[in-house]
Amino acid sequence: MLSRAHEHTAAELLTILSARQLSDGQTVFAGVGIPLLAATLAQRLRCPGLTILFEGGVIGAFIEPGKLPPSTNDQRCTKRANMVLGSAEVLLLLQRGYVDVGFMGGAQIDQYGNLNSSFIGDPAHPKTRLPGTGGGNDIASLAQMIVAMKHEKRRFVERVDFITSPGFLEGGESRRASGLLAGGMFRVVTDLAVFGFDQDNKRMQVISLNPGVSREQLQENTGFSLQFSEHLGVTEPPTDQELKVVREFDPQQLYTA
Amino acid sequence: MPETKAAPGVVPTYLELREELLRRDRSLRDKVVSLEEAASFVRDGDSVGIGGSTMSRTPMGMIWALIRAGRKGLTCSRSIVSSDGDLLLASGACDRIVTSWFSQGILWGVSKVMRHHVETGKAKFDEWSHMAMGMRFRAGAMGVPFLPIRSMLGSDVRRQRPEPVEIDCPFTGEKILLVPALNPDVALIHVQRCDAYGNAQIDGLQFMDVDLAIAANKVILTTERIVSNDQIRRAPDQTKIPFFAVDAVVELPFGCAPHECYGINEPMIRHMEYYVGLVNKEPVTGMQHYLDKFVYGPKSWSDFLALIGMDELLEAARAGQSIYDA
Numbered sequence: 121m122l123s124r125a126h127e128h129t130a131a132e133l134l135t136i137l138s139a140r141q142l143s144d145g146q147t148v149f150a151g152v153g154i155p156l157l158a159a160t161l162a163q164r165l166r167c168p169g170l171t172i173l174f175e176g177g178v179i180g181a182f183i184e185p186g187k188l189p190p191s192t193n194d195q196r197c198t199k200r201a202n203m204v205l206g207s208a209e210v211l212l213l214l215q216r217g218y219v220d221v222g223f224m225g226g227a228q229i230d231q232y233g234n235l236n237s238s239f240i241g242d243p244a245h246p247k248t249r250l251p252g253t254g255g256g257n258d259i260a261s262l263a264q265m266i267v268a269m270k271h272e273k274r275r276f277v278e279r280v281d282f283i284t285s286p287g288f289l290e291g292g293e294s295r296r297a298s299g300l301l302a303g304g305m306f307r308v309v310t311d312l313a314v315f316g317f318d319q320d321n322k323r324m325q326v327i328s329l330n331p332g333v334s335r336e337q338l339q340e341n342t343g344f345s346l347q348f349s350e351h352l353g354v355t356e357p358p359t360d361q362e363l364k365v366v367r368e369f370d371p372q373q374l375y376t377a
Numbered sequence: 378m379p380e381t382k383a384a385p386g387v388v389p390t391y392l393e394l395r396e397e398l399l400r401r402d403r404s405l406r407d408k409v410v411s412l413e414e415a416a417s418f419v420r421d422g423d424s425v426g427i428g429g430s431t432m433s434r435t436p437m438g439m440i441w442a443l444i445r446a447g448r449k450g451l452t453c454s455r456s457i458v459s460s461d462g463d464l465l466l467a468s469g470a471c472d473r474i475v476t477s478w479f480s481q482g483i484l485w486g487v488s489k490v491m492r493h494h495v496e497t498g499k500a501k502f503d504e505w506s507h508m509a510m511g512m513r514f515r516a517g518a519m520g521v522p523f524l525p526i527r528s529m530l531g532s533d534v535r536r537q538r539p540e541p542v543e544i545d546c547p548f549t550g551e552k553i554l555l556v557p558a559l560n561p562d563v564a565l566i567h568v569q570r571c572d573a574y575g576n577a578q579i580d581g582l583q584f585m586d587v588d589l590a591i592a593a594n595k596v597i598l599t600t601e602r603i604v605s606n607d608q609i610r611r612a613p614d615q616t617k618i619p620f621f622a623v624d625a626v627v628e629l630p631f632g633c634a635p636h637e638c639y640g641i642n643e644p645m646i647r648h649m650e651y652y653v654g655l656v657n658k659e660p661v662t663g664m665q666h667y668l669d670k671f672v673y674g675p676k677s678w679s680d681f682l683a684l685i686g687m688d689e690l691l692e693a694a695r696a697g698q699s700i701y702d703a
Binding site: 152175177190193194196197198199204205206207208211212215249250251252254255256257258261262282285286294295298299300374 | 534697
């Protein structure tokens with residue numbers, strides 16, 4: 121599907137905007153799909169010293185153009201990596217604190233950045249059973265998080281049906297009080313805006329609107345009342361070079377259709 | 378308020394665990410059996426640990442054989458479950474899946490087969506975090522009843538599971554979650570090569586297979602190739618599972634088909650696409666058709682591979698071996 125600008129898909133925009141949140145020298149734990157592609161884009165364009173980890177057990181991934189893996193557990197993830205190790209071992213690096221940024225997608229998110237990928241509806245009698253957490257709960261529990269997801273009213277809700285991967289739980293100090301002493305939500309990147317989190321109440325707040333998106337339009341597509349940063353900006357549109365590299369890596373639109 | 382005391386019976390006592398091991402013949406002996414004989418090592422109602430992850434190094438041939446042998450009431454645990462879980466639930470072999478993630482793969486959205494069985498209450502899907510699954514197998518492999526972890530806290534994944542116990546750490550006073558050991562009755566693991574005794578070498582991603590093998594009370598290996606003990610001894614650093622943890626060895630080329638086996642074959646994506654299209658459209662009748670044609674129909678594993686087709690098999694093998702290209 122083409123976005124409003126009719127130049128790129130929403131998924132391409134998500135990939136490019138979330139890639140910009142990474143910095144050179146960081147160690148990033150990336151989930152499959154847009155996070156993997158965005159981390160790879162950042163690595164090739166701006167951050168040659170970015171180290172990418174996958175939960176299948178890979179350190180220092182270096183994905184080849186046109187060979188995106190169908191999951192982060194496939195052999196394609198290991199080619200030219202620095203190290204392969206057991207999946208428990210790589211997840212334990214999160215717990216030890218070696219990971220600067222966790223990076224994943226989401227099916228449903230709430231105002232405190234809690235993510236649901238387990239149930240739609242009452243978990244006791246679910247309307248839909250979703251695939252579950254995978255490494256999502258571990259990553260969100262133990263690292264600073266970037267989440268890339270499509271912006272839809274049904275996905276941006278006041279309270280998620282089920283907290284699969286914890287954000288700031290009920291806001292304020294509740295995350296810490298639950299025993300989650302490190303990590304937390306840093307950025308949420310959507311096809312409409314980029315969000316950070318209020319330092320005190322830990323609610324999601326808009327830090328920049330994507331090109332052509334108004335405050336009203338964003339609010340209409342969000343299931344909770346939005347808080348806007350006093351320094352609200354406008355997101356820089358994707359550059360030709362960013363789009364070119366994304367398309368080199370995903371020529372078949374495996375992740376970016 | 379989280380409970381501070383675990384329900385009884387979640388993990389075996391230490392002496393029960395040791396007795397299970399004493400009952401096994403751990404001598405250095407030839408353990409090579411046929412696929413059909415290996416299926417008889419699994420009993421109805423067993424807790425079965427499955428090696429690999431998602432579409433990688435899945436012991437599909439062994440799962441296929443268990444379904445054909447008519448096993449019932451299995452509880453299957455695996456780090457991440459793909460179409461292997463669909464087949465186990467739909468065939469009636471398994472009614473409980475213990476894992477961190479269950480669908481065919483991210484490319485195909487949510488498994489309608491999983492949804493059908495879980496939403497109608499025909500089967501249970503116990504969800505744990507990925508690291509929790511790893512620490513459960515590791516505790517099992519260590520011979521301890523639990524391990525402490527710092528994830529799952531505060532989430533509904535934790536709230537929904539009755540087994541783990543939240544404590545205040547006796548050293549720091551910090552909250553920490555104890556996850557119980559998982560010692561499956563039997564583990565199914567596919568490897569690239571092993572000898573007749575069961576000394577097994579794994580190339581590439583190991584996932585949780587080493588812990589799973591040591592934790593389980595019985596291990597069935599399927600292998601691309603049975604090699605001599607001399608060949609194993611030439612590269613002992615590549616041996617990941619020692620023979621004394623292994624009970625049966627089956628030589629089964631392309632034993633992960635249509636999933637991937639590192640260095641041997643990439644996933645057979647056209648077959649997977651066909652499969653997912655069929656079962657996600659019609660989770661009951663489409664699945665029955667698949668089971669009839671691809672699981673119950675073939676005379677042998679080779680016959681099943683022939684149904685996938687030579688073109689697709691060779692293409693997947695070529696892609697699989699390309700991991701070793703410069």
